[in-house]
Structure formats: C-alpha cells, structure tokens
Amino acid sequence: MIKKKIEDKELLDHLASLPEDVREVFLMQNGQIRLTALQATQMLCQMKANHELGVLETYVLGQAYLAAGLLSATVKGNDRVQLNIECGGPIKGVHVEAWACGAVRGYLKQVPIPITKPMEDFNLNELYGPGFLSISKLIEKNKSPFTGQVMMQYGDLAKDLALYYLQSEQTPSLFFLSIQFDKTGSVIGAGALFLQAMPGCDENLLDVLQEKATALPSIGSFLSKGGSIQEYVQKEFSDFSVDHLAHQGLGFSCPCNRENFANYLESLSKKEQQDILTNGPLPLQLVCFNCNTTYEFDKDELEHLFS
Numbered sequence: 510m511i512k513k514k515i516e517d518k519e520l521l522d523h524l525a526s527l528p529e530d531v532r533e534v535f536l537m538q539n540g541q542i543r544l545t546a547l548q549a550t551q552m553l554c555q556m557k558a559n560h561e562l563g564v565l566e567t568y569v570l571g572q573a574y575l576a577a578g579l580l581s582a583t584v585k586g587n588d589r590v591q592l593n594i595e596c597g598g599p600i601k602g603v604h605v606e607a608w609a610c611g612a613v614r615g616y617l618k619q620v621p622i623p624i625t626k627p628m629e630d631f632n633l634n635e636l637y638g639p640g641f642l643s644i645s646k647l648i649e650k651n652k653s654p655f656t657g658q659v660m661m662q663y664g665d666l667a668k669d670l671a672l673y674y675l676q677s678e679q680t681p682s683l684f685f686l687s688i689q690f691d692k693t694g695s696v697i698g699a700g701a702l703f704l705q706a707m708p709g710c711d712e713n714l715l716d717v718l719q720e721k722a723t724a725l726p727s728i729g730s731f732l733s734k735g736g737s738i739q740e741y742v743q744k745e746f747s748d749f750s751v752d753h754l755a756h757q758g759l760g761f762s763c764p765c766n767r768e769n770f771a772n773y774l775e776s777l778s779k780k781e782q783q784d785i786l787t788n789g790p791l792p793l794q795l796v797c798f799n800c801n802t803t804y805e806f807d808k809d810e811l812e813h814l815f816s
Contacts, residue, residue, distance in 0.1 A: 510614075510763040511802045513558045520695045524551050528737045532611055534582055534755040535742060541710040542718065542749070545582045545703040547759060548738035549575055550729075552613060553688065553699045555761040560801045563621060564694040568631055570617050572666045572686045573605040575701040577615065578759055579684070581607035582703075584646055591645040591654070596661065598638025599623050606799075612762035614799040634664030642669050644677075674705070681706040681715055683722055689729030698733025700741070718749075763800035770795050770804045775814050782815040 515521055530551050535544040553571045556562075562570065573592060580590045591606040592615075599622050605615025622636060643658040657677035661669045667684040674682040682705050689698035706715055731741050743751060773795075774782070785793060792807040806814070 510559075510765055510797070510800045512555060512761075513561075513801075515554060515558045517693075517695060520554065520697075523697055524554060526735060527551070527732070528735075530759040531738065532578060532582055532757045532759045533739050533742070533753065534757075535746075536752045536754055537746060537749040538711075538714055539750060541707055541714055543705045543707055543754075544742065544746070544751075545579050545705075546738045546742050547575060547578045547701040548699075548732055549578055549701065549759055550696060550699045550732060552578070552759060552761045553696045557696060559761070560616065560620070562617075564690060565622055565624070565628065566617055566620055567694075567696060568688055568690075569600055569622065569633065569636075570603060570605075570615070571688050571696065571699060573603045573615060574613050574761070575686045575688075575699065576666055576670055576684065577605040577607035577613050578611070579701055579703040580644065581609055581611060581613070582755075582757075584609045584648070587649045589647050591647065593643045593645070594637070594640055594661070594666075595643075596637045596640025598636045598640070598664075600633070600636050600638075602640075604798075611757045611759040612764075613759070614761065614763040616798045616801070632664075633666075637661060637664040642666075642673055644673060681710075683718065685722070685725065685728060687728035687730075689727065689733045698729035698731070700728035700732045700738050702728065702742075721746075761800070763797060763802070765797040765800060765802060767804050770797075771806070771814055774806065774811070779815075782811075786811060786815065 527550055531548050533546045537544055556574055557567045577592050584590050586609055589606055589608040594603040596602055602618035607613040640661045641658055642661050643656055645654040645656040647654045659673045659676050663669050667686045670684045671682045674680045685702040687700055691697045792805050795804045
C-alpha cells in the first residue's frame with residue numbers, strides 16, 4: 510500500500526497533537542459487560558486521503574471502518590473479520606475488513622454517492638435503502654469463514670450492528686460510531702464504542718446502560734479536543750467499575766504491494782497478456798480497491814513479466 514500525502518497543514522498539525530489511534534478493551538461491573546473502544550481520527554483521515562472522498566463518502570465509509578475496528582477485537586492472531594453491506598439505495602454497498610492486529614481496509618461500492626438534494630443531516634436510511642448486513646470471521650485454520658447476515662432495518666449502521674448481534678449471536682449489544690468534522694470537511698475526531706452483555710449479565714444493568722447511552726456526549730468531539738478514548742471511557746462509565754483489559758494499535762493498512770500485482774499479471778494466460786501488449790492501455794494501471802493504491806507497469810516491464 511502507498512499512503513497518499515495529507516496536504517492540509519492545519520489538519521496535520523491537529524493530528525500531531527492527538528494521541529495515537531488505539532483499540533482498548535475493558536470489562537465493567539465485575540465482568541458483566543465487555544466494552545471495546547476506538548480512537549481512530551488518524552485512520553479515518555488517511556482513509557479519506559487515499560480514497561479521495563468527500564464528506565458524505567467519508568462519513569459512510571468511516572463508520573464502516575470504525576465498526577470493523579471494533580469487531581477486530583473479536584478475533585485473535587492472524588484472523589480477520591469482514592463487514593459487508595449490499596443495499597438498493599445510492600450507497601450501493603460497503604466492504605471493509607480488519608485484522609486482529611488492528612489493521613483496517615475497505616472501500617465503498619459507489620463513489621461519489623449520488624444525491625438529489627443537499628443533505629440536512631447524516632440520516633443515511635434512504636441512502637442505504639433496503640439491504641443486508643453480513644459479518645464474516647475468517648479464522649486462519651478454518652477452510653471456510655463463518656458468516657452471519659441480517660436484513661437492515663434502520664439504515665443506521667450502529668443500530669443494525671446491534672440488531673445483528675441480537676439476532677445472530679443472541680448477545681444484547683450497543684454500538685456508537687462517532688465522526689467529528691470541522692468547517693472544511695476534515696475529520697478532526699473519530700471514535701467508537703461496542704458494549705456487549707456477557708453470559709449471566711443482569712438485565713437491570715442492561716436497562717441502566719441503555720438509559721446511559723441516550724445521554725453520552727459525542728465521542729468524536731471529545732477526541733478532537735485532545736482527549737484519549739481511555740479517558741472518555743473512565744469518565745463516562747465511572748459508575749460501572751471499569752477494568753482495563755487490553756490495548757492494541759489501530760490503523761488504515763492494506764497488505765497489497767507491487768510484487769503481488771506483478772505475480773497476478775504473470776499468471777494471466779498468454780492470450781490475455783498479448784491483448785494487454787497489443788491493445789493497452791499503456792502504461793497499464795492496476796488499482797487496489799481496498800486502499801486505492803495505483804500500481805503502474807510500462808510496456809518494457811510488461812514484456813519482461815510476460816517473457
């Protein structure tokens with residue numbers, strides 16, 4: 510992957526003043542609730558730069574990156590989790606995946622997202638339209654992934670993720686996906702929470718947390734002012750006996766590289782290779798969907814690969 514340069518000096522100065530992106534895991538109320546929390550402002554800024562996105566596209570894909578970052582805490586080692594949305598609205602779909610190590614990548618299936626009138630808020634229900642949300646866990650030693658799917662009922666990724674966990678895994682859950690923009694459309698704060706009820710969790714505790722959730726201050730706004738996600742959790746959930754469990758770095762990262770694309774070109778049939786040399790276009794440009802990196806191969810290089 511080639512990271513595209515963020516040109517906005519003011520944004521770069523702001524990012525340099527923030528804590529590093531992280532994924533933190535906590536237990537609350539003597540292990541009754543598992544809370545995963547993300548600080549991900551730099552990840553979303555790099556995502557926006559690499560995919561060359563507008564504000565709406567950044568919000569839609571950024572929410573999916575935050576969700577995948579949270580879900581990455583549910584796998585271990587070299588395992589990864591994929592979040593996929595197929596929908597009938599203008600968004601068309603989203604595909605994002607994250608590794609247990611905190612690497613996240615993915616793309617929108619429609620850029621730009623066509624809208625017929627200026628948006629008054631970030632209500633995405635009509636832009637998603639009818640659709641399905643699926644989550645797959647790719648476990649290293651398993652031949653096939655485990656995949657669950659639900660029909661989207663809310664057109665709100667946080668609420669539809671909670672629905673997925675309730676229906677597919679019978680786990681009451683809460684998700685919060687927060688992105689703060691400045692007046693220029695730059696991401697200046699981004700974070701997320703994933704609360705899961707553990708086996709034997711007191712139902713009254715869930716009711717209390719549901720009520721608490723309605724009054725939580727904006728995560729993105731808090732992080733944009735230099736606070737850390739751990740500080741946010743400790744402050745907002747101080748009444749719930751919070752114990753820190755795990756810490757992991759987080760970032761926009763894709764394992765693609767020029768060598769892999771060269772190997773792909775070498776694997777093409779002789780007919781396909783000749784067609785490229787004859788009809789072009791040259792130089793040949795191959796683009797990784799997941800990170801929008803372009804790899805360019807000129808005619809001399811192609812002739813060497815195909816020889």
